[in-house]
Amino acid sequence: MAPDWTARTTDPAVTSLVCQSITVLSPRGIAASVNRLIRTGHLEVGERLPTVRDLAVELSVSPATISAAWQTLSTVGAIESRGRAGTFVRRVAEPSRPVRYLSVGWAPNYVGFDLSTSMPDPALLPSLEESLRSLGSASLRWTASYLEDPVHPDLRDEILEDWPYQPERLVTVEGALDGLSRVIDQIVSVGVRVVVEDPGFPALIDLLEARGAEVVPVALDDQGMLPDALAVALVGDPVAVFLHSRSQNPTGAGLTADRRDALAKVLKGSRALIVEADHSGMISRAPDVSLGTRLPERTVHIRSYSKSHGPDLRTAALAGPADVVDPLMSRRMLGPGWTSQILQSLLLQLLRDPSAQACVARARSTYQEKTTSLTNLLEAEGLHVHPGDGVNLWVGVNNEHSAMQTLAAAGVRVAPGSSFSITPNHSPHIRITTAHLPDDVDDQTDIARHIVRAARATPGQKSGVS
Numbered sequence: 001m002a003p004d005w006t007a008r009t010t011d012p013a014v015t016s017l018v019c020q021s022i023t024v025l026s027p028r029g030i031a032a033s034v035n036r037l038i039r040t041g042h043l044e045v046g047e048r049l050p051t052v053r054d055l056a057v058e059l060s061v062s063p064a065t066i067s068a069a070w071q072t073l074s075t076v077g078a079i080e081s082r083g084r085a086g087t088f089v090r091r092v093a094e095p096s097r098p099v100r101y102l103s104v105g106w107a108p109n110y111v112g113f114d115l116s117t118s119m120p121d122p123a124l125l126p127s128l129e130e131s132l133r134s135l136g137s138a139s140l141r142w143t144a145s146y147l148e149d150p151v152h153p154d155l156r157d158e159i160l161e162d163w164p165y166q167p168e169r170l171v172t173v174e175g176a177l178d179g180l181s182r183v184i185d186q187i188v189s190v191g192v193r194v195v196v197e198d199p200g201f202p203a204l205i206d207l208l209e210a211r212g213a214e215v216v217p218v219a220l221d222d223q224g225m226l227p228d229a230l231a232v233a234l235v236g237d238p239v240a241v242f243l244h245s246r247s248q249n250p251t252g253a254g255l256t257a258d259r260r261d262a263l264a265k266v267l268k269g270s271r272a273l274i275v276e277a278d279h280s281g282m283i284s285r286a287p288d289v290s291l292g293t294r295l296p297e298r299t300v301h302i303r304s305y306s307k308s309h310g311p312d313l314r315t316a317a318l319a320g321p322a323d324v325v326d327p328l329m330s331r332r333m334l335g336p337g338w339t340s341q342i343l344q345s346l347l348l349q350l351l352r353d354p355s356a357q358a359c360v361a362r363a364r365s366t367y368q369e370k371t372t373s374l375t376n377l378l379e380a381e382g383l384h385v386h387p388g389d390g391v392n393l394w395v396g397v398n399n400e401h402s403a404m405q406t407l408a409a410a411g412v413r414v415a416p417g418s419s420f421s422i423t424p425n426h427s428p429h430i431r432i433t434t435a436h437l438p439d440d441v442d443d444q445t446d447i448a449r450h451i452v453r454a455a456r457a458t459p460g461q462k463s464g465v466s
């Protein structure tokens with residue numbers, strides 16, 4: 001049925017189709033039937049739905065029942081009210097593909113130097129075999145019950161020892177991204193505003209856009225979000241502000257105590273939840289500075305152990321106020337429930353084991369050395385780059401496409417800056433994961449030369465290797 005875009009009243013055929021499809025006369029039953037008509041294409045985008053009053057009369061139910069059904073459909077983005085013009089079928093969001101995240105580049109069998117993925121160097125992770133061997137039965141905890149405390153109590157104590165503040169709740173989740181995703185499920189719905197760093201983490205932006213949120217970008221410098229820019233963004237009453245506490249992806253920026261205090265001052269006047277990701281955790285050199293020390297009742301702080309202890313542990317700690325964390329954990333019971341206590345025992349073992357601690361410290365200094373080495377080599381070639389914390393270097397270029405092409409021709413893969421940028425006219429950049437630089441100084445020097453040529457490349461210039 002093709003909608004008549006100019007219609008001022010509902011097509012009687014639509015009213016009859018809607019009425020015939022409804023079998024259960026509750027708000028939920030009505031919403032489910034109409035949603036099914038939309039999903040199956042029987043009601044097209046832009047179709048005007050019957051008014052609350054008309055449908056209530058047709059179905060012999062109260063107007064409140066229809067209103068509640070329309071409210072449910074509008075919350076999930078299936079319909080929209082256009083005031084006095086009526087209520088219309090809305091364009092249903094495409095099944096969400098993580099477009100930005102995929103555009104960073106996945107090339108598992110890449111032949112050449114792959115500096116495009118912000119992953120730890122496997123050679124610098126603590127040995128899981130050793131930790132598993134020394135995990136005696138006294139410290140191995142596992143459960144046969146669905147009803148136990150989902151967090152290993154000793155692990156909670158261990159993590160809290162160097163947590164930047166005393167949170168009301170601390171739980172574990174399956175990585176920082178899982179934590180972000182679960183918080184988003186709790187607080188973000190279609191049409192709400194959320195503030196994020198620009199440039200920012202592509203997967204986070206994908207998640208927020210898939211949810212139908214309006215993403216409001218805020219610029220940052222090497223100390224984090226700019227307080228004045230945040231103040232402007234808060235005027236739109238966002239439900240949440242997402243930021244990194246340290247090793248910001250992609251820039252490597254980290255909150256200083258002064259910047260935290262300036263941001264806390266600005267945030268005091270808003271109601272937004274603060275969601276901090278410490279995705280690099282213990283491989284960061286900077287201290288973990290959190291707004292939780294100033295606004296604990298509004299801060300969720302997530303620390304991942306993926307970069308320090310291995311992505312396959314799939315474990316991050318998530319702390320925050322009970323009114324956010326408790327519903328999140330209840331919802332999680334309708335899925336994985338909790339992080340396996342076996343994995344939690346292993347993480348605890350790794351955190352306490354002196355040789356694993358030494359390994360993480362070695363990784364931290366190696367990442368710093370590699371970033372410093374590449375920065376110096378670029379500087380020697382006349383390209384100034386500001387080194388950040390963590391495993392990445394954010395490099396300004398003349399033209400992103402030309403830079404990517406030049407590097408691809410030289411067998412070097414990096415991530416395109418546009419995948420991280422929210423404002424369309426961002427200044428062109430590439431992100432280089434220094435963690436995967438080769439150890440050999442000659443190889444590093446060659447790579448640095450290619451990067452400098454790439455940074456200066458302009459459209460139309462030949463990208464061949466010289």
Ligand SMILES: Cc1ncc(COP(=O)(O)O)c(C=O)c1O
Pocket residue numbers: 118119174175176177178201249277279304305306311315316
């Ligand atoms: C900012 C940021 N958050 C989260 C993640 C994913 O971390 P996890 O493995 O803990 O989910 C990454 C991965 O690079 C990241 O850069």
